[in-house]
Amino acid sequence: xxxxxxxxxLSRPELDVYTRLTEAQLRSRRxxxxxxxxxxxxxxxxxxxxxxxxxxxxxxxxxxIHGDAEELIRRCGDVPVYTGDRELLASLTxxxxxxxxxxxMKRPAIPSPEEVCRNARRVAVLEGIVDPTNVGAxxxxxxxxxxxxxxxxxxxxxxxxxxxxxxxxxxxxxVPWAWIGTENEDWPEKGLRTLRGLGFAAAAMALNDRAVSxxxxxxxxxxxxxxxxxxxxxxxxxxTVAACDYTVRIPMSxxxxxxxxxxxxxxxxxxxxxxxx
Numbered sequence: 086x087x088x089x090x091x092x093x094x095l096s097r098p099e100l101d102v103y104t105r106l107t108e109a110q111l112r113s114r115r116x117x118x119x120x121x122x123x124x125x126x127x128x129x130x131x132x133x134x135x136x137x138x139x140x141x142x143x144x145x146x147x148x149x150i151h152g153d154a155e156e157l158i159r160r161c162g163d164v165p166v167y168t169g170d171r172e173l174l175a176s177l178t179x180x181x182x183x184x185x186x187x188x189x190m191k192r193p194a195i196p197s198p199e200e201v202c203r204n205a206r207r208v209a210v211l212e213g214i215v216d217p218t219n220v221g222a223x224x225x226x227x228x229x230x231x232x233x234x235x236x237x238x239x240x241x242x243x244x245x246x247x248x249x250x251x252x253x254x255x256x257x258x259x260v261p262w263a264w265i266g267t268e269n270e271d272w273p274e275k276g277l278r279t280l281r282g283l284g285f286a287a288a289a290m291a292l293n294d295r296a297v298s299x300x301x302x303x304x305x306x307x308x309x310x311x312x313x314x315x316x317x318x319x320x321x322x323x324x325t326v327a328a329c330d331y332t333v334r335i336p337m338s339x340x341x342x343x344x345x346x347x348x349x350x351x352x353x354x355x356x357x358x359x360x361x362x
Contacts, residue, residue, distance in 0.1 A: 087158050089150065092169040095177060100167060102189040103144050104177060108246055112192070120192035122245040124255070127153050130188045131160075132255030140164050141189040146171050154186050161188070192245060198236055201261035202283045205233035206309050206359050210265065210280070210287075212272065212325060213240040213316035214346060220244055221252025222347035223314065228256035230351060231358030235262040236280075236311070238272040273325040285311040288357075289329040290349055291321050292342065296334040299356045304331065310357060314350050 095104050102111065102121055113120040121141060124130045134140070140161040145154055147168050158166055174185075202208060209232045214220055220242045227235055237244060244250075244257045265276045280287055286307045297304070304310065313329065315321030320343075326332055335344065335352050344352070 087150070088163045088165050090165045090167050092167050092173070095173065097167075099142065099165065100144070102141070103187055108243065111247075112243060112245070117192075117194075121189050122192050122250065123247045124188045124190055125186065125247070125251050127157055127186055129250060129255035130157055130186065132258045133188070133190055134160050136193075136258040138193055138258065139191040141191060142167060144168070144174070144187040144189075146174055146185050149186055157186070157188075196261065196263050198263045198265050198279055199283065201234040201236070201263045202285070205261075207232050207354075207357065208234045208236055208285065208311045209350060209354065210236045210238070210276075210311050210313040211241045212238045212313055212321055214314065215240075215242050216317055217242045217246040217249035218252050219317060219345070219347045220246070221249040221254075221257070223350045224249070224253040224256045224260055224262075226347065226351040226354055228253075228260045230354035232260065232312075232354055235260055236265040236276075237262060238276065239264060239266050239269050240272070240316075273322060273328060277325070277328050280311050283309070285309045286331065287311050287313060287329040288331040288333045289313045289315075289321050289326045290334075290353060291315065291326045291332050292334055293326065293332055296332040299333050299335050299353050301333075304333065304357055305360070312350070312353050312357065314346050314353075317346055 111121050124133045142165045143161060144167045150168060209227050211223060224235060224244060242249060244262055250257055265279060266272050277287055288304060288310055290313060313321060313325060335349060
């Protein structure tokens with residue numbers, strides 16, 4: 086039975102997860118058992134539930150309770166469903182950007198690179214990408230365009246960042262992912278050794294004189310290939326590029342030198358996907 090809780094202000098401590106906790110506090114590295122994330126919209130929350138995430142509470146306008154959130158509420162069991170006037174919820178930072186339904190969920194345990202790569206043939210590696218919008222967009226492309234897993238370096242934005250989750254349309258709960266290292270010093274040397282130990286050839290998406298076209302058939306022939314995408318602006322660390330098996334570029338027209346990292350990832354994922362599945 087739905088546990089509907091009417092609210093008249095946002096000062097209740099139970100609402101801190103929506104109103105006052107920062108992303109770092111939600112992640113709660115000091116106490117992983119208390120770590121949470123925020124999922125937004127019926128579709129994204131549904132993907133999270135499908136992936137086995139545990140809901141803690143819901144926040145929504147009254148009109149959703151017997152509307153498009155009715156099935157979600159049923160799936161969430163007896164967790165509190167906080168609801169109030171539209172004007173009240175509109176004062177909540179970021180609420181107007183959502184589909185009107187928020188869900189606080191326990192953050193799941195993150196598997197190891199070995200676990201997510203066990204049966205993978207194509208993985209994306211995100212090196213130091215700090216914009217959650219780009220991270221979310223890359224996950225959405227990875228899900229749609231044939232990547233089996235995503236590995237994230239320690240300097241990268243958290244894929245469970247609220248905006249990354251939203252932009253990904255919930256694919257961060259569908260594509261297996263793992264941190265490749267826990268400290269900044271774990272990448273690139275140690276991380277690339279891990280990839281090679283798992284049987285992957287490493288392809289750096291970068292511009293230099295030895296770069297081959299993303300259309301080069303040699304790349305498609307690799308049984309296991311890791312596509313490494315670099316941070317916005319500066320791109321990949323030169324040490325990463327030097328240590329990879331390939332440097333890969335996307336041919337450009339009209340004098341354009343490069344694409345946004347999320348767009349470049351989508352092109353590379355499509356071109357280098359495994360075609361014999």
